[in-house]
Amino acid sequence: MSIQRTFSIIKPDATRRNLTGAINSKIESSGLRIIAQKRIQMSNTQASEFYKVHAERPFYNDLVSFMTSGPVVVQVLEGENAISAYREVMGATNPSMAAEGTIRKEFAENIEANSVHGSDSDENAAIEIAHFFNKDEIVG
Ligand code: ATP
Ligand code: MG
Numbered sequence: 001m002s003i004q005r006t007f008s009i010i011k012p013d014a015t016r017r018n019l020t021g022a023i024n025s026k027i028e029s030s031g032l033r034i035i036a037q038k039r040i041q042m043s044n045t046q047a048s049e050f051y052k053v054h055a056e057r058p059f060y061n062d063l064v065s066f067m068t069s070g071p072v073v074v075q076v077l078e079g080e081n082a083i084s085a086y087r088e089v090m091g092a093t094n095p096s097m098a099a100e101g102t103i104r105k106e107f108a109e110n111i112e113a114n115s116v117h118g119s120d121s122d123e124n125a126a127i128e129i130a131h132f133f134n135k136d137e138i139v140g
Pocket of ligand 1: 063092093112113116117118119
């Protein structure tokens with residue numbers, strides 16, 4: 001067990017439906033701390049780069065359009081085993097497969113518009129955090 005940081009995005013389907021607070025409440029009730037947060041509009045370049053591991057997938061262009069379709073909230077979360085803990089709070093990628101009580105079960109619209117992103121490894125968390133936050137924006 002160790003204190004980790006993970007990177008989170010509240011996606012455009014959720015900001016559009018005014019769910020930022022409801023999602024933050026789920027994050028905080030799980031014990032994770034939101035130690036940095038800002039609302040931004042992702043550019044096409046940022047979204048393409050962010051999801052480039054999926055560049056060959058059939059849903060890639062749609063995904064980039066979706067992620068730039070409205071504001072997102074980018075966050076740094078901190079806590080005990082934050083990477084896996086947050087993925088548990090998020091629930092499965094496809095909301096129809098997500099467990100009861102998870103963010104995606106409760107709020108996601110479909111497999112694409114699934115309300116939140118969370119890093120999948122320590123290495124990616126560090127890369128993603130550094131991409132969206134300066135060190136002086138993370139005050140703990
Ligand atoms: P994220 O990376 O956003 O945290 P994830 O790790 O659960 O989600 P990935 O497999 O990395 O899922 O997919 C990245 C994102 O691409 C998903 O969150 C979803 O928005 C979209 N996506 C994944 N699979 C599909 C699909 N079959 N059809 C449409 N969109 C998809
Ligand atoms: Mg992923």
